[in-house]
Amino acid sequence: xxxxxxxxxxxxxxxxxxxxxxxxxxxxxxxxxxxxxxxxxxxxxxxxxxxxxxxxxxxxxxxxxxxxxxxxxxxxxxxxxxxxxxxxxxxxxxxxxxxxxxxxxxxxxxxxxxxxxxxxxxxxxxxxxxxxxxxxxxxxxxxxxxxxxxxxxxxxxxxxxxxxxxxxxxxxxxxxxxxxxxxxxxxxxxxxxxxxxxxxxxxxxxxxxxxxxxxxxxxxxxxxxxxxxxxxxxxxxxxxxxxxxxxxxxxxxxxxxxxxxxxxxxxxxxxxxxxxxxxxxxxxxxxxxxxxxxxxxxxxxxxxx
Numbered sequence: 176x177x178x179x180x181x182x183x184x185x186x187x188x189x190x191x192x193x194x195x196x197x198x199x200x201x202x203x204x205x206x207x208x209x210x211x212x213x214x215x216x217x218x219x220x221x222x223x224x225x226x227x228x229x230x231x232x233x234x235x236x237x238x239x240x241x242x243x244x245x246x247x248x249x250x251x252x253x254x255x256x257x258x259x260x261x262x263x264x265x266x267x268x269x270x271x272x273x274x275x276x277x278x279x280x281x282x283x284x285x286x287x288x289x290x291x292x293x294x295x296x297x298x299x300x301x302x303x304x305x306x307x308x309x310x311x312x313x314x315x316x317x318x319x320x321x322x323x324x325x326x327x328x329x330x331x332x333x334x335x336x337x338x339x340x341x342x343x344x345x346x347x348x349x350x351x352x353x354x355x356x357x358x359x360x361x362x363x364x365x366x367x368x369x370x371x372x373x374x375x376x377x378x379x380x381x382x383x384x385x386x387x388x389x390x391x392x393x394x395x396x397x398x399x400x401x402x403x404x405x406x407x408x409x410x411x412x413x414x415x416x417x418x419x420x421x422x423x424x425x426x427x428x429x430x431x432x433x434x435x436x437x438x439x440x441x442x443x444x445x446x447x448x449x450x451x452x453x454x455x456x457x458x459x460x461x462x463x464x465x466x467x468x469x470x471x472x473x474x475x476x477x478x479x480x
Contacts, residue, residue: 176258176259176260176261176313176314177197177199177205177258177259178197178205178224178256178257178258179196179197179257179258179259179265180194180195180196180197180255180256180257181194181195181197181220181223181224181227181254181255181256181257182194182195182253182254182255182256183195183219183220183223183253183254184251184252184253184254185240185241185244185249185250185251185252185253186219186222186223186239186240186241186252186254187216187219187239187241188214188215188216188219188241189216189219189223189241190241190243190244192253195220219239222239223254224254224256225316226254226270227254227255227256227268227269227270228256228268228310228314228316229307229310229311229316230270230287230289230307231287233272233282233283233285233286233287234282236252236272236282236285237250237272237281237282237285238282239252240252248278248279248280250272250273250274250280250284250285251271251272251273251274252271252272252273253269253270253271253272254269254270254271255267255268255269255270256268256269264293264294265292265293265294265295266291266292266293267290267291267292267293268289268290268291268310269289269290269291269292270287270288270289270290271287271288271290272285272286272287272288273285273286273288274286289306289307291306
């Protein structure tokens, strides 16, 4: 991520809109040294970057309004920062503080407004906190003091006993390690909550459970032994079956029929038997219908004569 442009308006010595450009150097790096006399606005540039990124309290902004403009009743302060993101997209962050149509405005009358433009399109920021979290995750506030500072503050940073702690915390935030730490804490908390639901078990309960476990193990061993005995008996039966098949072949010179073949023949026998019974019934029906007439046929011959 690289800073491309900063616009400051009505903040301290920057009475009118002032643009500061941050082009890449010949070596492609973005390192800038800003020099000037005391009161020229060097520190104001650093403050403007921080206010634009993270916002600020209305009373701090109100105190830093350009004196000439404040005397005229103009309390509108504006910062605009243009950045090039790591994916080469363009992000513009603009913050303004204004009091609207208020006579003799005070700090309490100032409202902050945030505008975000990405690749030329204005982004909806109805959820202001979400965008603020995005900006803070992209550029953690604690890390700016190690990259945006003026010479007057070097001594303050060097004399700060907590500078190492702040640097560690800021770097963890920049790398996203704070989420890992938070996740570890959440897991620890869940484990503690889970343990609260456990019921305390007495020594008597443990002894009883051990006895039950011992009994179940004994049953398992007996079942395993029974399984082995059945497997041995089955193997012996298969051996006897093979021997019987060999004897059958030696006596009848043919292989014994399989169970499926015997079942098929039995099925055909039953079907044939049923068909035979059906034919016999049909013959009986014919006999009952025509046999009396065949027996009485000779009598009709005498009657005719």
